[in-house]
Amino acid sequence: MSKREQILAAALNLFIENGFEKTPTSAISKAAGVATGTLFHHFKTKEELINALYLEVKLALLENLATKTAPSLDLKGGTEANLKIQIQALWFNMIDWVLQNPQEFRFLAQFGESAYIANSTREKIEEAFAGSKALFCQGVEEGLFYDLPLDLLLNLTTSHIFASCNYFLLQTEQWQDRDIQRKVFASFWSLLAKVK
Amino acid sequence: MSKREQILAAALNLFIENGFEKTPTSAISKAAGVATGTLFHHFKTKEELINALYLEVKLALLENLATKTAPSLDLKGGTEANLKIQIQALWFNMIDWVLQNPQEFRFLAQFGESAYIANSTREKIEEAFAGSKALFCQGVEEGLFYDLPLDLLLNLTTSHIFASCNYFLLQTEQWQDRDIQRKVFASFWSLLAKVK
DNA sequence: CCCACAATAGACTGATTAGTCGGTTTGTAA
DNA sequence: TTACAAACCGACTAATCAGTCTATTGTGGG
Numbered sequence: 285m286s287k288r289e290q291i292l293a294a295a296l297n298l299f300i301e302n303g304f305e306k307t308p309t310s311a312i313s314k315a316a317g318v319a320t321g322t323l324f325h326h327f328k329t330k331e332e333l334i335n336a337l338y339l340e341v342k343l344a345l346l347e348n349l350a351t352k353t354a355p356s357l358d359l360k361g362g363t364e365a366n367l368k369i370q371i372q373a374l375w376f377n378m379i380d381w382v383l384q385n386p387q388e389f390r391f392l393a394q395f396g397e398s399a400y401i402a403n404s405t406r407e408k409i410e411e412a413f414a415g416s417k418a419l420f421c422q423g424v425e426e427g428l429f430y431d432l433p434l435d436l437l438l439n440l441t442t443s444h445i446f447a448s449c450n451y452f453l454l455q456t457e458q459w460q461d462r463d464i465q466r467k468v469f470a471s472f473w474s475l476l477a478k479v480k
Numbered sequence: 481m482s483k484r485e486q487i488l489a490a491a492l493n494l495f496i497e498n499g500f501e502k503t504p505t506s507a508i509s510k511a512a513g514v515a516t517g518t519l520f521h522h523f524k525t526k527e528e529l530i531n532a533l534y535l536e537v538k539l540a541l542l543e544n545l546a547t548k549t550a551p552s553l554d555l556k557g558g559t560e561a562n563l564k565i566q567i568q569a570l571w572f573n574m575i576d577w578v579l580q581n582p583q584e585f586r587f588l589a590q591f592g593e594s595a596y597i598a599n600s601t602r603e604k605i606e607e608a609f610a611g612s613k614a615l616f617c618q619g620v621e622e623g624l625f626y627d628l629p630l631d632l633l634l635n636l637t638t639s640h641i642f643a644s645c646n647y648f649l650l651q652t653e654q655w656q657d658r659d660i661q662r663k664v665f666a667s668f669w670s671l672l673a674k675v676k
Numbered sequence: 677c678c679c680a681c682a683a684t685a686g687a688c689t690g691a692t693t694a695g696t697c698g699g700t701t702t703g704t705a706a
Numbered sequence: 707t708t709a710c711a712a713a714c715c716g717a718c719t720a721a722t723c724a725g726t727c728t729a730t731t732g733t734g735g736g
Contacts, residue, residue, distance in 0.1 A: 287714080303595050305501035308693060319715040324695060326713090397590060399499050430663050433654075436647045440667060443639035451632045458629075467626050471636060475671040483684080504723055515685040520725060522683090 288326045290316040292337050300390050304334060304400055335405045338395060341388045342409050348381045349374050350415060367423055368473065374416060375445060375469060382449040383459060389449060420476075429476045437476065444472050484522045486512040488533050496586050500530060500596055531601045534591060537584045538605050544577045545570050546611060563619055564669070570612060571641060571665060578645040579655060585645060616672075625672050633672065640668050 285293070294315035298307040309330055313323045327333035353373050382389040395401060420437055423429040429437060448468055452459045459465065481489070490511035494503040505526055509519045523529035549569050578585040591597060616633060619625040625633060644664055648655045655661065 306595075309695080310693070313716095320695080321697085321716065322714050325715095328695095330694065394593060397593075430667050432660065432663055432667070433647075433651075436644075436664070439643040439647060440640060443643040444636060444671065447635040447639040448632075451629075451635060455629075464628065467628055468632070470675070471626050471628070471671050474675060475640065475667050479666070479670060479675075505725080506723070509686095516725080517686065517727090518684050521685095524725095526724065 287318050291323055296391055334400050335402055338401050339405055346412050349377050352377050378445050379449055483514050487519055492587055530596050531598055534597050535601055542608050545573045548573050574641050575645055
């Protein structure tokens with residue numbers, strides 16, 4: 285692991301544990317086994333460090349969402365079936381990644397709304413998100429989802445998944461239960477899809 | 481307004497604007513038109529101040545949820561009608577309060593997950609919440625809602641409302657549109673209620 | 677009228693910390 | 707080899723800030 289990576293890894297853990305302001309850069313460099321000067325060689329400021337970290341973690345999550353396919357919980361056919369399967373794969377991969385990377389998720393949850401994350405960082409993430417966004421767009425255009433602004437729908441679904449992740453993170457064994465998975469996904473899906 | 485209240489009001493605005501750590505107590509006392517000594521006379525530490533503030537704001541919100549009744553968007557009868565109307569009133573009052581108290585909501589959103597809020601504060605809020613919680617408990621017991629742990633259901637619904645509030649806060653005029661209200665509430669309700 | 681105590685004031689301080697600086701080491705291209 | 711830059715080091719500093727301290731001003735009850 286390069287010194288740069290050591291610094292990011294140490295920062296992740298310390299930031300979750302103590303928050304941004306209560307984590308001196310000296311503590312980060314110490315935990316990373318690196319000198320202060322080295323830290324500021326790689327990151328001009330402490331804020332640049334947390335932004336780089338946030339971007340990396342978020343992109344790692346996004347990449348995971350896109351590449352893997354996931355087991356289907358519901359095989360009923362119909363014109364919507366394909367879209368539902370794809371979105372379900374996103375949903376499943378998200379929770380799966382969170383359970384395998386709890387610290388990373390805690391970091392994202394804790395700092396996602398914080399003021400330390402610059403707009404430029406958020407824009408970069410927005411771009412990377414465009415792919416998944418298209419799926420939801422499709423659902424609205426096909427008249428399958430509630431006819432509401434895309435932004436709103438995305439926020440509603442994201443918060444549903446976040447809340448589910450938080451829950452399964454505390455109750456890990458529940459994620460083994462296919463029946464619970466099914467119900468939570470049903471709740472998720474029906475928040476999106478018009479009642480027939 | 482007492483000096484104590486002046487301090488709380490000033491702190492609210494500064495905390496939203498700059499965050500907790502980037503708001504020196506000196507700035508708070510200055511904005512409140514009060515001396516440093518006075519601030520620390522009313523609140524032993526800066527953390528005690530933010531906890532007091534958080535508690536007050538949250539209780540103000542809860543009180544508002546409980547007391548007012550709200551227009552019904554959906555008058556169909558049935559055994560569930562009463563519960564649905566009550567929950568809809570909570571839902572409506574929440575968004576209504578947020579739109580009338582945007583700064584307070586931003587404060588809650590920003591610091592709700594932060595480490596500055598002590599467990600003792602959270603416990604006090606938990607108690608005050610018991611009333612609303614009972615409504616949801618009823619829905620589960622009657623088999624009306626998804627058969628999932630109450631904690632999970634509460635988190636799912638809370639995040640849905642929070643996301644809605646965030647949206648309407650940016651797009652205030654949309655809240656005037658009864659049709660949108662109806663759709664967002666339909667999405668909210670169907671996240672909870674089993675499909676028939 | 678007086679006493680005790682709460683509220684107010686603001687100058688001050690001890691501790692903390694982001695970032696700098698001058699220097700050494702390591703890698704690498706010519 | 708040599709030369710040059712990038713990576714690395716850690717002591718140091720200038721600035722900031724939470725909370726203290728001592729003094730002053732209301733104020734309610736006896």
